[in-house]
Amino acid sequence: MSIEPGALVELRRSAALAHALPGMAVSLRDGERLLVTVSRDPDRSRRHLSPCQYRCAVAWALNEQRAGRSVGIAGCTGPAAIDCAVAAPASILAGGVVRSRVGPRVVWATTATLAADEVVAALEDADLTCGRELTVRVLWDDLVEVSVVHFELDHSDPAVPGTGDRIAMDLLAACSVAELLVGLDEVRS
Numbered sequence: 001m002s003i004e005p006g007a008l009v010e011l012r013r014s015a016a017l018a019h020a021l022p023g024m025a026v027s028l029r030d031g032e033r034l035l036v037t038v039s040r041d042p043d044r045s046r047r048h049l050s051p052c053q054y055r056c057a058v059a060w061a062l063n064e065q066r067a068g069r070s071v072g073i074a075g076c077t078g079p080a081a082i083d084c085a086v087a088a089p090a091s092i093l094a095g096g097v098v099r100s101r102v103g104p105r106v107v108w109a110t111t112a113t114l115a116a117d118e119v120v121a122a123l124e125d126a127d128l129t130c131g132r133e134l135t136v137r138v139l140w141d142d143l144v145e146v147s148v149v150h151f152e153l154d155h156s157d158p159a160v161p162g163t164g165d166r167i168a169m170d171l172l173a174a175c176s177v178a179e180l181l182v183g184l185d186e187v188r189s
Helices: 005-020 051-066 116-124 160-188
Strands: 024-030 033-038 081-086 098-102 105-112 136-141 146-154
Touching: 005 024, 005 033, 005 051, 005 081, 005 105, 005 136, 005 146, 033 051, 081 098, 098 160, 105 160, 116 136, 116 146, 116 160, 146 160
Parallel strands: none
Antiparallel strands: 024 033, 024 081, 098 105, 105 146, 136 146
């Protein structure tokens, strides 16, 4: 079965996050049947890809689809389920935002299908600070054409998880609105 454009967007997002975040794992399933797992920890099965291999495979599928060729996931009879997971104490919040503790910092990360400069422009218009000093970083993944957007806060403050989650949801909303506006511009053109 051919990969639908919307499913390819989700594959691109998961590939960028798996490549950028050390604790991220991705599973692709056809119903209950496992097709492939993606993680930095190799399992000896033939159904395992490293994040780099997965990212390259998704980039290849993107290029094939843009060239007008139909692509699919080997062994998949319907739309593949894309399951993302992180090891504790990390977690995946609503909208696919990942929250992870790295040393003395808590890191929140999400993705946008916009180029880094478009994400930066969208974030400049949004007040994401919640009264805190905040540096948001945007990393463009040119292979899968997705920006990974992340920020960090010091976890020693007990208010950090709640505050950071609110900032992350605002960041996700700003990116989503910017993606929607770009999509509407493309439809009108």
